[in-house]
Amino acid sequence: MERLQKEDLFDQRSIVARQKRFDGFTANHFHDFYEIEYITGGEGNCTLNGTVMPMHKGMLFFMTPLDCHSVRGNNVHLVNIMFSADLVPQHCLEPFLRLTAPKAAAADAHTQRFLVPLLEEIIQHQGDLAYCTVLMECLLRKMLHFWPDDLAPSQDDAVAKIHFYLLTHFRQPISLAQAAAYVGLSPSYASAVFKRDMKVNFKTYLDALRFDYAKKLLLTSSATVAAVCEESGFTDVSNFVRRFKVHFGMTPTQWRHSTEHDRT
Secondary structure (H helix, E strand, O other): OEEEOHHHHHOOOOEEEEEEEEEEEEEEEEEOOEEEEEEEEEEEEEEEOOEEEEEOOOEEEEEOOOOOEEEEEEEEEEEEEEEOHHHOOHHHHHHHHHOOOOOEEEOOHHHHHHHHHHHHHHHHOOOOHHHHHHHHHHHHHHHOOOOOOOOOOOOOHHHHHHHHHHHHHOOOOOOHHHHHHHHOOOHHHHHHHHHHHHOOOHHHHHHHHHHHHHHHHHHHOOOOHHHHHHHOOOOOHHHHHHHHHHHHOOOHHHHHHHHHHHHO
């Protein structure tokens, strides 16, 4: 499975917005940036984290760095927006990272009349970052009407920032000390407020993120267990396999085979 990187697709820019036509198949992949696609014509499907969603006029898709997806289309016309996390404030993105349901929805006629000129404005003014940031905030807030936040936000701003840091860096070798430094707290205080609000300690939550992502890769790709281990933020394959079995009662390979059986 391919990982697409911002630097390979839009260099030093924070956003690339365009109208495009797609015809064919794009294999399962993920990326380190955010992507919005609004379908204006044609037909196809998008497989998002293992769930097949139809592509037709009025469909809106949002892919975050936590999502794996593939696309198959027949003369699909769409608006495509790729942007990095630094374009909009953190609080605009965190709700989407917490969502568990596939972020795909059909816009009604009223919403389509709202979205089309907004998307055209973003395409036209993407070079004006200050203005484009405002437009993107508006778009993201509108999109939350499709996918209401299924987890209540933290009451503590520092915990919300640590949570965002974990959601966007869990694939890297991060530590409590690094997360605490990110929000300007001591490790001990950061640990205490995180456990108070999240009801679980920092390490347990980080492990849960990594295991959930590993299961997503096992479900949606043919990547080797070693590759899944690395992409999910674990550093030792044998330890990953052992701990996976402790958590889920079977090895990664056995879990993959069991989900394949369930889908047949």
